Amino acid sequence: MTEVSSGLTFRQSVDHMVDRALAFMELDPGIANAIKSCTSVLQVSFPVDIRGKVELFTGWRAVHSIHRLPAKGGLRYAENVDQQEVEALAALMTYKCAIVDVPFGGSKGGLCINPNNYSRDELKQITRRFARELAAPGFLNPATNVPAPDMGTGQREMAWIADTYKHLYPEEINALACVTGKPVAHGGVNGRTEATGRGVQYALQEFFRHKEELNAAGIDGGLEGKRIIIQGLGNVGYHAAKFLSEEDGAKIVGIIVRDGGIFNPDGIHVEEAYYHRCSHGGLKGFAGGEFVVEGEKLLETECDILIPAAIEGAINEDNAPNIRAKLIAEAANGPVTFEADRILRSRGITILPDAYVNAGGVVVSYFEWIRNLSHMRFGRIERRLDESRGRHVVAALEQTTGKQVPEWIKGSLSRGADELDLVRSGLDDSMRLALQEIIDIRSRKPELEDYRTAAYVIALQKLARSYIDIGV
Structure with missing residues (x-):
């Protein structure tokens, strides 16, 4: 069972944060309990013959809410996964989808397994x-x-x-929509792999557009040059660090992984660090920074932005008093425990919550699901029309002014958006509007002092409305 240092399970920690938001709302207790409860949980145990020996595997799939269908959420393979963790993550998915206006219910699944112990063919069989x-x-x-x-x-x-699903139900024409995050050649959508990390970038970009919010966090200027420490260099951490450093000019000064961490006050080349980790299984020996054996200590290093992008409970009541970041952007699920959240808020540290910051994955999963149902890639109908219109605009400008339009402007105007452009545009729009809504409700309700509580209030309002509208 996943526990935080205070003794609360991960599920209890999530529920406590929801209760804090409920305290600011006049919501019928029955509706509140209906929203918080997990609708159903499936536990399965099944045998698989591995190398001539039968092994038994146990997995779960929790459905937190079916106020919208389908219920949506990831499927993780980890040795420490359990029912409590799956239920907590399913609950987070419900609130996350509501915050970014994705019409899904919340679900999550897990299989108790260490995938590193099995070959590709064995994992396929399992x-x-x-x-x-x-x-x-x-x-x-x-x-x-x-x-x-x-x-x-x-x-x-x-x-x-x-x-597997397609072969089980060959008459189902929408079979590919049974999962998202597939390879593009097999029904996936361009931009899904990077989506959660890209969403972190868009969330921070939007936050830095609001000067009053920056001032309250003790930050000035833009993202360029800001010192960032990131925990985790998996899919989310890698893409977030890559985009923030390469496109926004932020300085990644620390990276924490399982075998330790690296620190370089002048900045770490993310691509080189990622290649080293993939090649050597860790960051030890990487020449681009000082290796720190106790990598978790880097969480307590002074920086502008701390991005925990790995595991639940990374920041807890033990290390929260020592955190010296001005802003924490939660790219992982549940990286800050309930007790740690209270400590950090009392110290004036600003936290952008996981239910908002890491929602990029489900936003683009929604796009992929829609693409699978429509059986058509985005941009197929309108792209050439947009290019034609762009060329007409260029021709009109040149005819009106009597001057040649510069090639870079001509190229930009006459280029139609492809699928990746449209996916990134939709993701950017979703992350912008969600944070604007969070900031707006805080301005109207001064008692909502932190972004997490404000985000949960928004989610609970939307969920309650869906229950009330159908007459429950």
């Missing part, structure tokens, strides 16, 4: 069997429950699951 166990009782279905990649899984596993 994953296909797990998919069948989920599909039979309706916990894998394009209309009711749609998994996505999470810790320990990726495009490969999603492709196996989609193929």
Whole structure:
């Protein structure tokens, strides 16, 4: 069972944060309890013959809310996964979807396994069997429950699951929509792999557009030159660090992974660090920074922005008093415990919550799901029309002014948006509007002192409305 240092389970920590938001709302207690409760949990145990020996695997799929369908959430492979963790993550998915206006319910799944202990073919065999166990009782279905990649899984596993589902239900024309995060060649959408990390970038970009919010956090200027420490160099951490450093000019001064961390006050080359980690299994020996054996201590190093992008409970009541970041952007699920959150807020440290910051994955999963249902890639109909209109604009400008339009302007105006452009545009819009809504409700309700509580109030209002509207 996943626990935080205060003794609270991860699920209890999430519920406490929701209760804090409920205290500022006049919501019927019955509706509040209905929102908080987990609708259903499936536990499966199944045998698989591995290298001539039968091994038993246990997995879960929790559905927190079906106020919207399908229920949506990742599928993780980890040795420490359990029912409490899966339920907590499913609850976070419900609130996350509501915050960024994605019409999904919340779900999450997990398989108790260390994927590093198995070959590719063995993992394929295990994953296909797990998919069948989920599909039979309706916990894998394009209309009711749609998994996505999470810790320990990726495009490969999603492709196996989609193929298994297609063979189980060959008459289902929307079979590919049973999972998201698939390879592009197998029904995926461009931009899904980077989506959560890209969403972190867009969240910070939007935050830095609000000077009053920056001043309250003790930050001035733009993202360029800001010192960032990031925990985790997996899919989310890598992409967030890469985009923030390469596109926004931020300085990644610290990176923390399992075997330790690296620190360089002049900035770390993210691509080189990522390549070293992939090649050597860790950051030890990387020449671009000082290696720190106790990598978690870097969480307490002074910086402008701290991005925990790895595990639950990374910042807890033990290390929260020592955190010296001005802003924490929660890229992982539940990286700050309930007790740590209270300590950090009392110290005046600004926190952008996980239910908002890491929502980029589910936003683009929504786009992929829609793409699968429509059976058409984005931009296929309008792209050439947009290019034609752009060329007409260029011609009109040149005819009116009697001057040649510079090539870079001509190229930009006459280029139609492709799928990746449209996905990034939709993600940027979703992250911008969500933070604007959070900031707006805080301005109207001064008693909502922190972004997490404000975000949960927004989510709870939307969820309550959906229950009330149908007459519950």
